Amino acid sequence: MRPPDGLWRRRVASFGHAFRGVWAALRSEVHLQFHALATVVVIGLGFYCNLTRLEWALVALAIASVWAAELVNTAIEALTDLASPAYHPLAGKAKDVAAGAVLLAALGALVVGALVFGPHVLAGRQ
Numbered sequence: 001m002r003p004p005d006g007l008w009r010r011r012v013a014s015f016g017h018a019f020r021g022v023w024a025a026l027r028s029e030v031h032l033q034f035h036a037l038a039t040v041v042v043i044g045l046g047f048y049c050n051l052t053r054l055e056w057a058l059v060a061l062a063i064a065s066v067w068a069a070e071l072v073n074t075a076i077e078a079l080t081d082l083a084s085p086a087y088h089p090l091a092g093k094a095k096d097v098a099a100g101a102v103l104l105a106a107l108g109a110l111v112v113g114a115l116v117f118g119p120h121v122l123a124g125r126q
Helices: 005-028 030-049 053-083 089-125
Strands: none
Touching (some): 005 030, 005 053, 030 053, 030 089, 053 089
């Protein structure tokens, strides 16, 4: 049984909305631009170090977690600014907690990077 054509169009369109959201955040958020640059550097280093499939999987999960956390943080900040243009302690708390999630994801990615790339770098020094 095949779903109606309208359903397929809506599902395909939802990917377009998602990519538009990532692109909008990338254009406006300096931290996300930094993460994009870091992603390019890490992928290049991964090819240089000839990572194993498992190492690539770990790196990909680390990158995805940082990007996802940063995108959620951006969405929370935008909604908080919309709902509470004037300062409110709960609005500040929401923004701080969202930023804390990005920090934890970035620190986790840093640990993954050290564990994955460390042995490659150390092996090259010998």
